[in-house]
């Protein structure tokens with residue numbers, strides 16, 4: 001194996017931080033690569049901007065999650081454009097978002113809303129998903145619609161100290177997916 005092993009002593013004269021080259025990353029990824037587990041699903045069910053779906057798709061690949069989206073006329077093309085991965089991503093087509101959420105709950109899936117809500121737990125206190133989990137993301141402007149709130153088992157909020165009301169939905173979703181995947 002080329003490259004410096006984690007924690008190994010640094011050879012004299014080499015930089016303190018060694019950025020791993022693409023070829024090395026690709027080789028390691030292939031070795032660790034797994035099919036999607038169908039265990040963790042990011043669900044931007046009321047999407048507005050295609051770019052956010054592309055960002056979420058990449059995060060899903062990184063953490064081994066699937067993406068669930070309604071088949072709005074523009075969504076397949078947005079995913080095609082956003083999929084910069086070498087292999088097809090795992091996408092679930094939901095049809096009606098509320099009916100899909102209800103079906104998921106019916107089969108025992110835990111449904112976690114990613115939202116600024118009174119009852120939400122803070123991201124730091126969110127445990128990794130131990131059961132099949134859907135992370136529901138809200139509409140870019142309007143958030144999670146009221147009629148979907150009753151279908152949530154829990155909500156998670158990412159604390160903010162700045163002047164903005166909220167984070168970009170793909171940023172919020174990515175942070176929560178990493179936590180649910182147990183990679184943070």
Ligand SMILES: C[S@@+](CC[C@H](N)C(=O)[O-])C[C@H]1O[C@@H](n2cnc3c(N)ncnc32)[C@H](O)[C@@H]1O
Nearest residue numbers: 114115137138143144157158165166167169172
């Ligand atoms: C831009 S926000 C929605 C707008 C928001 N309701 C407002 O009034 O500013 C889009 C989505 O991103 C997610 N989101 C953004 N910031 C968040 C945060 N700090 N904690 C949890 N979710 C967040 C939620 O899913 C939210 O529905």
